[in-house]
Amino acid sequence: MTAQLIDGKAFAEGLRERVAELAAAFEAKAGRKAGLAVVLVGEDPASQVYVRSKGKQTVAAGMASFEHKLPAETSEADLLAVVESLNADPAVDGILVQLPLPKHIDEQKVIATISPDKDVDGFHVVNAGRLAVGLPGYVPCTPLGCLMLLKDKLGDLSGLDAVVIGRSNIVGKPMAQLLIAESCTVTVAHSRTKNLPEVVRRADIVIAAVGRPEMVKGDWIKPGATVIDVGINRVPGAEEGKTRLVGDVDFAGASAVAGAITPVPGGVGPMTIAVLLRNTLVSAYRASALDLPAGAI
Numbered sequence: 001m002t003a004q005l006i007d008g009k010a011f012a013e014g015l016r017e018r019v020a021e022l023a024a025a026f027e028a029k030a031g032r033k034a035g036l037a038v039v040l041v042g043e044d045p046a047s048q049v050y051v052r053s054k055g056k057q058t059v060a061a062g063m064a065s066f067e068h069k070l071p072a073e074t075s076e077a078d079l080l081a082v083v084e085s086l087n088a089d090p091a092v093d094g095i096l097v098q099l100p101l102p103k104h105i106d107e108q109k110v111i112a113t114i115s116p117d118k119d120v121d122g123f124h125v126v127n128a129g130r131l132a133v134g135l136p137g138y139v140p141c142t143p144l145g146c147l148m149l150l151k152d153k154l155g156d157l158s159g160l161d162a163v164v165i166g167r168s169n170i171v172g173k174p175m176a177q178l179l180i181a182e183s184c185t186v187t188v189a190h191s192r193t194k195n196l197p198e199v200v201r202r203a204d205i206v207i208a209a210v211g212r213p214e215m216v217k218g219d220w221i222k223p224g225a226t227v228i229d230v231g232i233n234r235v236p237g238a239e240e241g242k243t244r245l246v247g248d249v250d251f252a253g254a255s256a257v258a259g260a261i262t263p264v265p266g267g268v269g270p271m272t273i274a275v276l277l278r279n280t281l282v283s284a285y286r287a288s289a290l291d292l293p294a295g296a297i
Contacts, residue, residue: 002255003227003254003255003259003260004153004261005260005262006153006228006262006263006267007266007267008145008262008263008266008267008268008269008270008271009266009267011148011149011270011271012270012271012274013270015148015271015275015277016061016274016277018296018297019061019274019277019297020061022281022285022292023061023281024062026284026285026290030290032064032091033062033063033064034063034064034093034284035064035065035066035092035280035284036054036058036064036065036066036093036094036095036096036120036276037066037067037068037086037089037092037095038054038055038066038067038068038096038098039070039079039083039086039097039098040067040068040098041070041072041074041079041097041098041101041102042070042071042101042102043072044098044100047098047100050098051067051069051098054096054273054276057273057274058277058280061277061281063277063280063281064091066086066092068082068086070082072102073102074102074105075104076104076105076106076109076110079097079101079110080109080110083097083110083113083114084113086118087113087115087118090287092118093118093120093281093287094118094120094276094284095115095118096121097110097111097114111124112124112125116137117283117286120276120279120283121138121141121276121279122137122139122140122144122174122279123169123170124138127139128169128173131177132177134181138279139174139178140170140171140174141272141273141275141276141279142170142171142209142268142271142272143174143175143178144174144275144279145268145271145272145274146175146178146207146228146230146268147178147179148271148275149228149268149271151182153226154205154226157179157182157183157184158182158183159183159185160204160205161185161187161203162203162205162207163189163202163203163205163206163207164176164187164188164207164209165189165190165193165200165206165207165210165215165248166190166207166208166210166230167188171209171230172188172190172207173188175207179207184205191210191212197217197220200216200221201221201222203225204222204225205225205226205228206220206225206226206228207228208227208230208247208249209248210248211231211233213231213235213246214247214249214251215248215249217253217254218257219253220254221254221257221258222257223258224258224259225258226258226259226261227249227260228261228267229248229251229262229264229267229268230247230268231247231248231249232245232247232265232269233246245264246264247262247264247267249264251263251264278297281297282297
């Protein structure tokens with residue numbers, strides 16, 4: 001048995017196309033483009049690449065991209081002032097402050113300053129609370145992308161046994177809330193879970209978001225289970241000095257047992273920016289009191 005590959009790259013492309021169509025419809029109705037502002041502090045190379053990619057994809061989807069690049073020594077007060085100005089700017093529907101921030105800046109304070117109605121990353125405590133009690137809000141992009149892939153593959157998730165490995169505020173916790181809302185039976189496991197392989201072995205759905213390369217082995221997977229691998233880890237490659245990307249799941253071992261699995265790269269990764277664009281568009285429609293067609297994105 002070889003698992004079916006869940007092609008996150010193809011799904012993300014389709015989602016971006018739907019976003020672009022609705023962005024054009026929004027512009028025609030509202031007389032302006034939906035706008036995403038990205039704030040980058042410092043010179044972190046990975047963050048710079050990511051911000052550049054976000055800007056390109058925002059423009060490609062027919063939305064306005066506002067980039068604010070600040071030096072690493074920017075004070076916390078100055079960064080908060082930038083966020084406040086974006087909160088007040090009617091051209092900006094979504095605000096994303098690229099993490100990690102330099103050590104002298106309190107990340108939680110910055111996230112708390114972003115207006116919950118423009119918090120398209122879904123990290124603000126108000127949006128976390130909305131998700132927990134089932135109210136409309138913004139959900140972090142990676143877990144929402146994972147849910148989209150799961151529903152596309154499996155349809156109704158009701159009654160399925162799901163294990164989420166990882167308990168971060170960015171992936172693990174919101175992923176668990178989303179699966180509970182879909183009527184799954186959810187276990188949140190982590191590095192300290194006793195008998196972790198046994199816990200994982202009973203799951204119909206496994207979400208691996210623990211940040212350890214190839215930690216989840218093939219013999220942990222229940223035959224026919226659906227495996228969503230959120231991990232992106234660089235490990236030494238076959239050639240000296242070269243690296244390769246692997247997930248949190250031993251792909252070769254799990255593929256021999258699972259019913260379906262996301263590859264790394266090309267699985268969950270492409271979904272994150274696509275969902276960010278989707279969240280920004282939803283925010284634009286809400287800000288302009290326009291109705292977004294039900295189920296469109």
